[in-house]
Amino acid sequence: MKTLCVILCVLYSQIIFAQNTKKMEDKSEKSMLADPKLKEKLSPEQYNICVGKGTERAFSGKYWDHHEKGTYKCAVCDTELFSSDTKYDSGSGWPSFYAALDKTKVEEIKDVSFGMVRIEIVCKKCKSHLGHVFNDGPKPTGMRYCVNSGSLDFEKK
DSSP, rough: OOHHHHHHHHHHHHHHHHHHHHHHHHHHHHHHHHOOTTTSSOOOHHHHHHHOOOOOOOOOOOOTTOOOEEEEEEETOOOEEGGGGGGGGGGGOEEESSSSSSGGEEEEEOGGGGOOEEEEEEEETOOOEEEEEEEEEEEEEOOOOEEEEEGGEEEEE
């Protein structure tokens, strides 16, 4: 009986440790979006997109019809997310890419808002909302990363 109590105590302490560690990680990741200076860095529309999970009107963003060669980066934390080499005209009115530059830098989250089931994409580093990903894109991946221009900055090659 004593052994069982010791095992249960050890397991319980490991669970509590894991939960506290997760809370600390979540807090540090979200702290970038909670930074009051972010409102100074971003335009009101960018802030609504990146922090408020908003969207810009189709065919209105600065990158939907953008054709320069370079890298698209997170507007909040400057993480490199997409390459102009994978950008294509999806006809949707938003910048579209068939692949992320590094898939580990874009997090996918199930989104059931507005009565739809979609996959939201956020910057893995800062959790800034980017847009959504769909499986109706071109070869070679068949994916369409549909991204708000307001969530991106561009670095020309």
